[in-house]
Amino acid sequence: xxxxxxxxxxxxxxxxxxxxxxxxxxxxxxxxxxxxxxxxxxxxxxxxxxxxxxxxxxxxxxxxxxxxxxxxxxxxxxxxxxxxxxxxxxxxxxxxxxxxxxxxxxxxxxxxxxxxxxxxxxxxxxxxxxxxxxxxxxxxxxxxxxxxxxxxxxxxxxxxxxxxxxxxxxxxxxxxxxxxxxxxxxxxxxxxxxxxxxxxxxxxxxxxxxxxxxxxxxxxxxxxxxxxxxxxxxxxxxxxxxxxxxxxxxxxxxxxxxxxxxxxxxxxxxxxxxxxxxxxxxxxxxxxxxxxxxxxxxxxxxxxxxxxxxxxxxxxxxxxxxxxxxxxxxxxxxxxxxxxxxxxxxxxxxxxxxxxxxxxxxxxxxxxxxxxxxxxxxxxxxxxxxxxxxxxxxxxxxxxxxxxxxxxxxxxxxxxxxxxxxxxxxxxxxxxxxxxxxxxxx
Numbered sequence: 001x002x003x004x005x006x007x008x009x010x011x012x013x014x015x016x017x018x019x020x021x022x023x024x025x026x027x028x029x030x031x032x033x034x035x036x037x038x039x040x041x042x043x044x045x046x047x048x049x050x051x052x053x054x055x056x057x058x059x060x061x062x063x064x065x066x067x068x069x070x071x072x073x074x075x076x077x078x079x080x081x082x083x084x085x086x087x088x089x090x091x092x093x094x095x096x097x098x099x100x101x102x103x104x105x106x107x108x109x110x111x112x113x114x115x116x117x118x119x120x121x122x123x124x125x126x127x128x129x130x131x132x133x134x135x136x137x138x139x140x141x142x143x144x145x146x147x148x149x150x151x152x153x154x155x156x157x158x159x160x161x162x163x164x165x166x167x168x169x170x171x172x173x174x175x176x177x178x179x180x181x182x183x184x185x186x187x188x189x190x191x192x193x194x195x196x197x198x199x200x201x202x203x204x205x206x207x208x209x210x211x212x213x214x215x216x217x218x219x220x221x222x223x224x225x226x227x228x229x230x231x232x233x234x235x236x237x238x239x240x241x242x243x244x245x246x247x248x249x250x251x252x253x254x255x256x257x258x259x260x261x262x263x264x265x266x267x268x269x270x271x272x273x274x275x276x277x278x279x280x281x282x283x284x285x286x287x288x289x290x291x292x293x294x295x296x297x298x299x300x301x302x303x304x305x306x307x308x309x310x311x312x313x314x315x316x317x318x319x320x321x322x323x324x325x326x327x328x329x330x331x332x333x334x335x336x337x338x339x340x341x342x343x344x345x346x347x348x349x350x351x352x353x354x355x356x357x358x359x360x361x362x363x364x365x366x367x368x369x370x371x372x373x374x375x376x377x378x379x380x381x382x383x384x385x386x387x388x389x390x391x392x393x394x395x396x397x398x399x400x401x402x403x404x405x406x407x408x409x410x411x412x413x414x415x416x417x418x419x420x421x422x423x424x425x426x427x428x429x430x431x432x433x434x435x436x437x438x439x440x441x442x
Contacts, residue, residue, distance in 0.1 A: 001423060002034040004133060006057070007141035009042030013249070013282045014312060016340040017165045018044040021141050023226045025051040027416035036133065040145050047315035048226065057126045058145070063107065063119045105178030108170075112185035114147035123148040127155050137423045142167045143211075147185070149192050159194045159426035164207050165337050169253065171210075187212050194426050197419075199223040200359035203337040221418050222366065223338045223359075224411040230347040231407050233319050242389055243276045245325030245350070247318070247341045248332075250283040250291050255331035255355070258378050260294045262331075264301040265382035272386065277303075280310040280321045322348035326396070327388055329353045333376055339363050349403040351395035353381070353388050369399040 007021040021037060022044065028035040029051065037044075037051045040058045044050065110117035115124070126148055130138070140146040140162045149160050167186075174182055190196075190211035196218050198204045204218040244263065248254040256279070263277045283291055298307050313321055322328075328345040335358030342363050345352055352370035354360040364372055371391075373384040388395060 001137070001420065001427075002133070002135045003028065003036070003137050003139060003419075003423065004130065004135040005035065005037045005139045005141065006040055006145060007037060007044060007052075008145050009039045009044045009056075013284065014045055014047060016338065017141050017163075019046055019048070020165070020223070020225075020338070020340060021163070022046045022048060022051055023224075023412050024416055024419060026226070027412045028419065031413065031416055031420070033420070036135070047313075047318060048229075055129075057129070058111070058119065058122050063111065063122060066118050066122070105174050105182075108144065108174065109178050109181045109185060112144070112147040112182060112189065114149070115151050117147065123151050127151055130156055136427055137161065139163065141165070143186055143189060143193070144170060146189050146193070149189055153192055157430065159423065159430050160192065161195050161197060161423070161426070162193045163197045164203065165199065168207065168210060168337075169334060183210075186210075190217075193217070194430075195219055195422060197221060197422070199338040200362050202335065202358055202362065206335070219422060221415060222411075223340065223343060223363075224415040225340065225343045225347060226412040227347045227407050227410075229315070229319065230344075230403075233323050233348055241274045241276050242327070242392070243278050243325045244327045244329055244385065245321065245345075246277070246279045246281070246330055247321065247328060247344070248281045248330045249287075250279070250281050250294075251287050252290060253332060253334050254281075255333050255376075257290070257294060258331045258333070258376065258381055259329055260297055260307075261378040262381040262385055263307070264297065264303065265378070266385050267301070267303055267306060269386065272389070275306070275389065277307045278310060278321065278325055279308070280313045280318070282312040318344065319348070322350055325350060326392060327351055327353060327370075327385070329381075329385065331355050331373070331375070331381055332358065334358070336360060343406070346399055346402045347406050349396065349400040351388065351392070351399040353384050367398075367402045369402045370395050 005021055005025055007018055009018065025035040025037040026049070035051070036053055038053050039056050043056060044052050111119060130152065135158055137159045138152060140149070140160070142165060143162050144167055146162055153160065171179070171182060171186070190213050196207065196213070198207065198218055198220055199222065201220050204215065204220050208215050208218050246256060246259055250256055259277070266272045267275055298304060310317065310321055322345060328341065328350050329352065330341055332355060337359055339359045342352055342354065342360070346367055346369055354364070354370065354372055355375035356372040357375050360372060364370065371384050371388050374380040
């Protein structure tokens, strides 16, 4: 089977969606299928070997300029090719371009309109390439990049699947009038999608309502990760202190401020003088002031020597980070649609404290290796962290059992097989419908 994954780069940031798309594409390749992982907007950044093609469609620089001025909508192909070079786009993205919704409203709406937007020639360029590749199915990593789907349907006729893994978070940050315009376009595109794949029932229900599509279009498959290198992690060594770990973007929606406040509360309790906080994750320039605010709170509490920021860690750094923490806590303020970092912690045998919303209750029901806490409640979080540290031996034992099951079950291959079954069904339906149309025309 020949499958094209169109995935959106995140401007030089390690992105959970990119990591997962890359892992699935690699698993499909290992199963003997032809999976092409093709970046859009910016090149993707992964912490494993990248399966991405050395191509880029809807390059961030190109689409931005075409949105800015009609002149760039008529540039010759050689100029477009230059502006779409992955290395050039990556260099610019790392310095000045962003992916924040509040600054990209008009561009988002234009992209959702496909050939009716300002990036029409980019749609044509992608479709011309896809026709040469002749895929059996096309998978978009989110609906926000699927404005070209109607043209692909018309010209290729193959099934289209969209993974929903945070589209509502970007959409909710749009400002008016672009938010309402984007909603109209998203609902229009949703009608053309053959199936949506989501990683939690909670998210399936929310997105079905938002997109006005029946639940039958939503296919829930448990999230997976490639656990191959987790098997070789060094065993954790006994330490004099206990470390709570945070592994996510340094951003308000990930709840770092709640964890910092809860940690300060926890550290000042008489029985919690041995607790440390280690933080790892990408810090974007738009959140530098937010991070400085957290640092000021930590300093004011006299805890500088007990909090350490490891930066944006690569794969080796991530495994090392997970091997040196006793408990993971990422208290998101939004309802997380997947929770990749939870699986990574469990693959390292690390238990968790997570907010009781989004995908987390489903992950907890499946693995039962930690505690859930009332969302956005700093006092409740401090209490629950204290309870988890008191209960550490028990929840760590359960987390290690989850680790053994994950390492022995080859979960990424199991998800890849799910994908194959889904795509084969859709391809058969498409071919059968095509035959029925031919017979009807006769």
